[in-house]
Amino acid sequence: MTSEIPRVPVQRAADGGCAVALDVRVAVWPGLTVSVPARLRYRSADPYAVFLDNHTDLATPITWVFARELLAAGLYRRAGLGSVRVRPGDGERAGSVGRAGSVLITLVGEDGGVDLHAPADRVRAFLAHTESLVPTGRERARLDLDGLLRRLRDGGAASPGP
Template structure:
């Protein structure tokens, strides 16, 4: 039997974006970790954000949205406060990136393969270089939708 990576249901992936499947490790208790299939997604219509879809036993994934800069900084050093923080592994965990998600009185620490996260970030930069995000925003369209009383989001 061969292992082809985590089994992740297909997600909405518009043309101007990228995604990478991840096999996250979650510490349930000391000495016991479980695998969680996940996916990092990026789309040029929302150039400052990345989406982390966690696929648990639910029909639809739990999605966290946070800044791409937070992830890019967290690959190399401690980044973030509040509901999302990210930092690289140390010593024997240098091949990992740790993502802490907090909300509603609980927290979880996810361990992601650092190389997969770096690959994802490189793909996002090939679409929109860091520092050039504002050139991919349709501010006129956003203002028009707000003025007309429509949704502020750029897409479905």
């Protein structure tokens, strides 16, 4: 028996970002799905990106980073090439993992890929909250290019911490 993640609203983070808990469904075998606790995160300091943490029940979740624009486009049409693809989950075969109002997020790594089915209403609420923090088209004004150059020069990560 899987436990459903409580339907809490998008939470504002102290770093000027936001996060929402998700219950994503993964097909592990035809007709057999498992629930994976996940979280979408956004930081206004990294305004073009969203972070998808999978297995948030583990000490070290598996995190994927991709464009906020990709997630937004994938709510309505197929979007993305390569490692991350997003599309509406509606209209799938009867009996498949997808359910009405889901978003299919396909993640492909070196060892294969996985399809995550996330509730579209939660993803929409998350994206609306990110828009209230940094409207689409205004991301560049939030970039700290001097800080980025300093981190790159000093051998640090290009993106600020989690």
